[in-house]
Amino acid sequence: MAKTVAIANQKGGVGKTTSAVNLSAALGSKGYKILLADMDPQGNSTSGFGINKKGIEFNSYHMLMGECAAKDCIIKTEFKNVSIIPSGMDLAGAEIALTEFEKRESRLKTALALVNEDYDFIFIDCPPSLGLVTLNALCAADTLLVPIQCEFYALEGLSQLIGTVRTVKRLYNPYLEIEGVLLTMFDGRLNLTQQVVDEVKKCFPKKVYSTAIPRNVRLSEAPGFGMPIMYYDKSSKGAKAYEKLAREFLKSNGKRG
Numbered sequence: 001m002a003k004t005v006a007i008a009n010q011k012g013g014v015g016k017t018t019s020a021v022n023l024s025a026a027l028g029s030k031g032y033k034i035l036l037a038d039m040d041p042q043g044n045s046t047s048g049f050g051i052n053k054k055g056i057e058f059n060s061y062h063m064l065m066g067e068c069a070a071k072d073c074i075i076k077t078e079f080k081n082v083s084i085i086p087s088g089m090d091l092a093g094a095e096i097a098l099t100e101f102e103k104r105e106s107r108l109k110t111a112l113a114l115v116n117e118d119y120d121f122i123f124i125d126c127p128p129s130l131g132l133v134t135l136n137a138l139c140a141a142d143t144l145l146v147p148i149q150c151e152f153y154a155l156e157g158l159s160q161l162i163g164t165v166r167t168v169k170r171l172y173n174p175y176l177e178i179e180g181v182l183l184t185m186f187d188g189r190l191n192l193t194q195q196v197v198d199e200v201k202k203c204f205p206k207k208v209y210s211t212a213i214p215r216n217v218r219l220s221e222a223p224g225f226g227m228p229i230m231y232y233d234k235s236s237k238g239a240k241a242y243e244k245l246a247r248e249f250l251k252s253n254g255k256r257g
Contacts, residue, residue, distance in 0.1 A: 002035070002119040003253065004112065005179050006141035010161060012128035014149040015184030015213060018223075019245075020125040021048040022238070025228030026246035028081035030257060032120040035074065037112065038087035039133050041094075045125045046086040049077040050226025053088050061091040063111050064098065064136070070115045079231060083119075091133070098132045105132070105172055109140035130164050138168045143179035148200055150186050150193045150212075158203060178207050180252065182245065186212035211245040214238065 007020045020036055028034045038045040039060055043053050053059075058073035063085065076083045098104045112122060124137040138144065144165060148154050169176050181204045187193050201208050213219075219238030222229045229239045250257035 002116050002122045003143070004116075004122040004124065004141045005143050005145050006124045006126055006134075006137040007145045007147065008124075008126035008134055008137060008161075009146055009148065010128055010130045010134070010164075011149075011153070011156070014128075014154070015147045015182075016128070017042075017044040017048065017125055018219065019145070019147050019182055019184065019213070019242075020045050020123050021223070022219075022228050022230065022242040023245060023249065024082050024121075024123055025079050025230055026242045027121060027250070028079060029230060030246065030250070032081060032250075032255075033118065034082045035085065035115065035119045035122045036082065037085040037108070037122065037124045037137075039091070039108070039137055040087055040125050040127045041089055041092040042127075043087035043089070043091075044223065046084060047226060048223045048228070049079060049082065049084055051075060051077065051084065051086055053086060056086050056088065059086045059088040059091065061088060061094055064091075064094055064107050064133075066107070070111045074115065079228060094133050095131045098136075105135050105139050108136035112140055130160065135168065135172075138165070138176060139172045141173070141176060143177050145179040145182060146204075147182045147184050147213075148196075149184050150190075150196045152192060152196075154196050155199055155203075158200075162203070178204060180249070181208045183208065183212040186214050209245060209248055211241060211248050213241045213245070216241075 058068040062068045126134045216238035218233045218236035222232035247257040
């Protein structure tokens, strides 16, 4: 049975999709079967694996609306052991469309339950908001992985995210826990970086990964070629960081890396 991990932060531009794509690829390369559910209308995880969104019949929106089963929209990527539920722009209308359903917050959980046995890990790339789609992801997830950018505004909204997690635990998913907090766009030369790190560790004691993702040009280039960083440039700092994160993630889950 898969462990389901939502990757979320309501602040955009924090490396959420970059982490979803590259952690999935790194774990897949180690022999683990991975499913990445792209629940962001921008569909950057989908294109990050080189998939053309225009040629897709069913995507995550159709799955949420009950127009297809999860297995009907899963695409095997060309990268080892990684499959994806692609996204599309129609997902932008999901926030409104979901209000028509009973148990609207658990539709993603119900859909993913039918493919749970086929994977070791299911990752959910959430939109940069705390709306109904993200709520669905948090209700479907066992744990939450939070990428946080090492910049001044990173901590803004963090209390809102923590509050949302508490609300979800109380009302919908009492088993939801923090998987870990991932520091991204890390530059150890800056005093501000260390200040952010210290504050994040206060908010999330013992939950901050020792691995931090550095600013890296190659990491920024890789999505343009539809490739995870380890396939685009395995020797880059970005690739090495996500390889290290994958090992740390597996160790914390009692798995061999």
